[in-house]
Amino acid sequence: MTIGVLKEPSEETRVSFLPETVIALTKKGITVYVESGAGEKAFHNDEDYVKAGATIKSREEVLQSADILVAIHPFADAVKLTSKILIGVYQPLFNVPLMQQWAKQGLTTFSLDMLPRTTRAQSMDVLSSQANIAGYKAVLLAANSYSRYFPMFMTAAGSIAPAKVLILGAGVAGLQAIATARRLGAVVEVFDTRPAVKEEVMSLGAKFIEVEGAADASKAGGYAVEQSADYQQRQQQRIAESIAKADIVITTAQIPGKKAPILITEEMMQAMRKGSVIIDLAAATGGNTPVTKNNQTVLYKGVHIVGDSNLAATMPSDASKLYGKNLLNFLQLIIDKEGNLNLNWNDDLVKGGCITFNGEVTNERVK
Structure with missing residues (x-):
């Protein structure tokens, strides 16, 4: 052979x-x-x-x-x-x-x-091994692009509030992003359509944003599934509330074989303060914002949108x-x-x- x-x-x-x-x-x-x-x-x-x-x-x-x-x-x-x-x-x-x-x-x-995402397949799961790296590097890239500190600082010149990070998707990349952002001292909120990941998110020190009525993904072999229009509307309302307060947003949402869902609208981005950063890991399949461009950084009304679906290749x-x-x-x-x-x-x-x-x-x- x-x-x-x-x-x-x-x-x-x-x-x-x-x-x-x-x-x-x-x-x-x-x-x-x-x-x-x-x-x-x-x-x-x-x-x-x-x-x-x-x-x-x-x-x-x-x-x-x-x-x-x-x-x-x-x-x-x-x-x-x-x-x-x-x-x-x-x-x-x-x-x-x-x-x-x-x-x-x-x-x-x-x-x-x-490959089916079963327990037996974990040792062969290239999506997970590479997404782990992507989640880690996404936070470091965000910290490098962000114009302020991540951790809280109390100095003689005044106090600096910690960065507020919102992570959309608590898969392997999202969980590693949570852990890395927390290590850097950020306050982290997380949204995911799967209520089952709430415990993992909270164990890493992040707040879980719940939206009831998500489609059952238990028969999708471990992959994400499309959600109903009603759920998507309620989802966007909750995300909009969190994004308005966020300094850093990391998006990871992809559906196999379909265009990435738009989770962050232009209206939401307009509510973010200038200097904020969005790292879009779904850029190769269209991105989770309407203005994402793969392998490019777009400046939209003071917000940097970094599109990169291959962060694993940076390590x-x-x-x-x-x-x-x-x-x-x-x-x-x-x-x-x-x-x-x-x-x-x-x-x-x-x-x-x-x-x-x-x-x-x-x-x-x-x-």
């Missing part, structure tokens, strides 16, 4: 495997080919990979000679391939035409962002380490102890993560 590690697009700093993961693979008798320069932005050169037991090859050589290709993002030259296994984070619900094309080519595709070493561990754990489901491919379709994680196989799109949600 041969696994090929591809270099990511120029804007991506992460890599699927660091040398430490290559060591774990080679111990299982798996041959690892690494595209030259694949790990440089994560601070690992080709020599590091060679010491770990990998073979450095050109991109064309890796594409042609590896049985399994690992790349975080979809890559254009996959159009040249047939009968390969691709594993990454391909957002298939947004990239349906691409998935259909890969199916026609006879490619077997696994997208780790589609490429740890992000790659965690992603690689998630991927390694998934590979153990499809490669047996002798290092041979073993696709067990009775395994809910193998079946749930598979998008294309045998010339067809197999994932029901993508269909």
